[in-house]
Amino acid sequence: MEKSDIKIIEEEKSFKQKLQPWGYLLPTIVILTIFMFIPFFQTIIRSLFFTDNFGKMQNFIGFGNYIELLTSSSFWNSVWVSFRFVLIVVLVGVVLGFVSALLTQKAFPGLAFFSTSYATPMAIASVGMALIFQVMLNPSVGIINKILGAHGNMLADPGKALIIVAILTAWLNSGMNYLYFSSGLASISDSQYEAASIDGANGFQQFMYITVPALRPTTFFVIVTNIINAFQSFGQINILTKGGPGEATNVIVFDIYREAFMNYRYGFASAESVILFLIILALTILMFYIRSKGGKVQ
Amino acid sequence: MKAKALNAAELKYIRHEKMKKWGGIILNIAWWAFLMFPLIYAFLMSVKPPADLYDPNAILFPKNPTLSNFTDVFKVAxxxxxxxxxxxxxxxxxxxxxxxxxxxxxxxxxxxxxxxxxxxxxxxxxxxxxxxxxxxxxxxxxxxxxxxxxxxxxxxxxxxxxxxxxxxxxxxxxxxxxxxxxxxxxxxxxxxxxxxxxxxxxxxxxxxxxxxxxxxxxxxxxxxxxxxxxxxxxxxxxxxxxxxxxxxxxxxxxxxxxxxxxxxxxxxxxxxxxxxxxxxxxxxxxx
Missing domain, CATH: 1.10.3720.10 (MetI-like)
Structure with missing residues (x-):
């Protein structure tokens, strides 16, 4: 019935009506073409050129930038740093979000206050949080050194700097993770727990055999989303460490920024952008795959 | 007699549930303080007069809380x-x-x-x-x-x-x-x-x-x-x-x-x- 109705409308189409959809889509088409599609292809083309200090393409060098990139130890350092960074962000972020979700699984007075609080990191800017961390870690007046009885600047320690920016990023992600986990928990019906407790299962057993398996699709989804987010972290690193000390926190996105806007090597940085795009693309495809599979599980 | 026994079990159950509830609230307060610490710290710092920063007795809580920082920041930028x-x-x-x-x-x-x-x-x-x-x-x-x-x-x-x-x-x-x-x-x-x-x-x-x-x-x-x-x-x-x-x-x-x-x-x-x-x-x- 719906189809025949559409047909009637279609038959009455005039030239003006044929143009109509494009009118509605005009802003979308124009903006995405100018600010997404063209820059995207320009980035690919620019990555094949040697560029001057203003980003003008000088001469075609084929895969020259890619070869230089893939043979530079600095790039592989960035890949390794990004990998460790992402690992800490995901681990800490998932734990923070998951614990918050478990604590608010059952109703109690004040629940609304706690659950809103646990989600607030979603609304907090990476800049604001980075500036707070900067003061907390200040060698002379910061609270962290006072609590730990430590001296010296932790952000100047190559081993600690990466962990600190990763924990900060995990905190920023924890609000979103909390929401995903608590909606996952909410979808487990109470009757499952009741049946288990009648059968004599204790709290730990219920957690291991009901909660954990039910949250598996959610957890996969959260992990992949967190990985993608973590790869794109920039503000906190630019403010707290600027990729340093040395190259200890020089993740791929920061290295792109450094090569393009500090060293003015636009072509080289474009090649690195293309590689970042390929990494994110692979992860996004993985996410959609898990998502479609996760939907079928239940 | 049977009814009495049930009552005792019920009481125990209710007490258990109550304890769980209070345990949950206490855990939540502790977790909240831990997770929200950066924001709490930021708020406490923002009402701290600069002199309090080096005061060992005012590491976390300001001695003389002030709102002047909120107006002064508009003067520096x-x-x-x-x-x-x-x-x-x-x-x-x-x-x-x-x-x-x-x-x-x-x-x-x-x-x-x-x-x-x-x-x-x-x-x-x-x-x-x-x-x-x-x-x-x-x-x-x-x-x-x-x-x-x-x-x-x-x-x-x-x-x-x-x-x-x-x-x-x-x-x-x-x-x-x-x-x-x-x-x-x-x-x-x-x-x-x-x-x-x-x-x-x-x-x-x-x-x-x-x-x-x-x-x-x-x-x-x-x-x-x-x-x-x-x-x-x-x-x-x-x-x-x-x-x-x-x-x-x-x-x-x-x-x-x-x-x-x-x-x-x-x-x-x-x-x-x-x-x-x-x-x-x-x-x-x-x-």
Whole structure:
């Protein structure tokens, strides 16, 4: 019935009506073409050129930038740093979000206050949080050194700097993770727990055999989303460490920024952008795959 | 006798449940203090007079709390201007994203035309391109147009969001086609239908979209960092990150600035949280 109705409308189409959809889509088409599609292809083309200090393409060098990139130890350092960074962000972020979700699984007075609080990191800017961390870690007046009885600047320690920016990023992600986990928990019906407790299962057993398996699709989804987010972290690193000390926190996105806007090597940085795009693309495809599979599980 | 035994068991059960409840509350308070510590610390710092910073008895709690940092920060930098700029940018981005998303979603859902599916796929595919991967070309392009140091350069590239188009199309999935048809029969124009019938019925989606767009526009960092270099167009995030915080005086002022900058996004978040949660989780895995 719906189809025949559409047909009637279609038959009455005039030239003006044929143009109509494009009118509605005009802003979308124009903006995405100018600010997404063209820059995207320009980035690919620019990555094949040697560029001057203003980003003008000088001469075609084929895969020259890619070869230089893939043979530079600095790039592989960035890949390794990004990998460790992402690992800490995901681990800490998932734990923070998951614990918050478990604590608010059952109703109690004040629940609304706690659950809103646990989600607030979603609304907090990476800049604001980075500036707070900067003061907390200040060698002379910061609270962290006072609590730990430590001296010296932790952000100047190559081993600690990466962990600190990763924990900060995990905190920023924890609000979103909390929401995903608590909606996952909410979808487990109470009757499952009741049946288990009648059968004599204790709290730990219920957690291991009901909660954990039910949250598996959610957890996969959260992990992949967190990985993608973590790869794109920039503000906190630019403010707290600027990729340093040395190259200890020089993740791929920061290295792109450094090569393009500090060293003015636009072509080289474009090649690195293309590689970042390929990494994110692979992860996004993985996410959609898990998502479609996760939907079928239940 | 049997009834008495049951009563005792019941009492035990009730006591057990009560203990669990109080245990839960105590655990939550401890976890809250741990998780929210950076924000609590920021708030306590923002009401601290600079002299308290070196006082060993006032490491966490200020001895003489003051609100003067909140007014003084406006004297060290044009924070008022930054906030005004950011409000302008965030509101314009939010409103235009809502309008462009629903206009597009309407066309994708209700209008039949050649290439509908292909175009929608193309729009969705842009979600896979991380902003950082195209930012070099975007920057070189807008600077060749002389757009740098304007509010326009902060707004125009962000008036369309592929993700919000996706959300809008999703929300129209279960929208009855009959409503559109009867509106047409009644002589309602398509544009009228979008703004007076369709969008009012999708308030929860609009709410979630508005919260998300506003917060991400308010917190935007890399793009304004690259394209603006002038106090007249600087956003609050850039302005704050450029404050010098070497000595104790400027440190507490900066933190006061940070607290001020968080208020609008937190307010919007708390107000719109319910609809945002719905919008967010509807797109996620159904566990």
């Amino acid at each position: 044009p924070v008022g201007r930054y906030i005004l700029n950011t409000v302008l940018v965030a509101v314009l981005i939010t409103l235009s994203q809502i309008v462009t998303s629903f206009l597009s979603a309407f066309a994708f859902r209700f209008l039949k035309f050649k290439g509908n599916k292909f175009l929608y796929g193309l729009v969705i595919s842009t979600m896979m391109v991380p902003g950082e991967a195209v930012i070099i070309s975007q920057f070189l392009m807008v600077s060749s147009w002389g757009w740098t140091d304007t509010l326009m350069v902060l707004v125009i590239p962000h008036i369309v969001s592929a993700f919000n188009i996706f959300l809008a199309v999703q929300s129209l999935e279960n929208f009855p086609y009959e409503i559109y048809e009867s509106a047409k029969v009644d002589g309602c124009s398509d544009l009228n239908f979008v703004f007076t019938i369709m969008m009012p019925l999708l308030k929860p989606t609009i709410g979630s979209m508005a919260v998300r767009s506003f917060i991400s526009a308010w917190n935007m960092y890399m793009w304004p960092l690259l394209t603006t270099n002038n106090d007249n167009v600087r956003t609050i995030q850039i302005g704050l990150s450029m404050l010098n915080a070497e000595d104790s005086q400027s440190m507490v002022l900066m933190i006061a600035g940070v607290v001020i900058s968080m208020i609008p996004s937190l307010l919007i978040f708390v107000i719109g949280q319910k609809s945002m949660v719905k919008g967010l989780t509807s797109g996620a895995v159904k566990g």
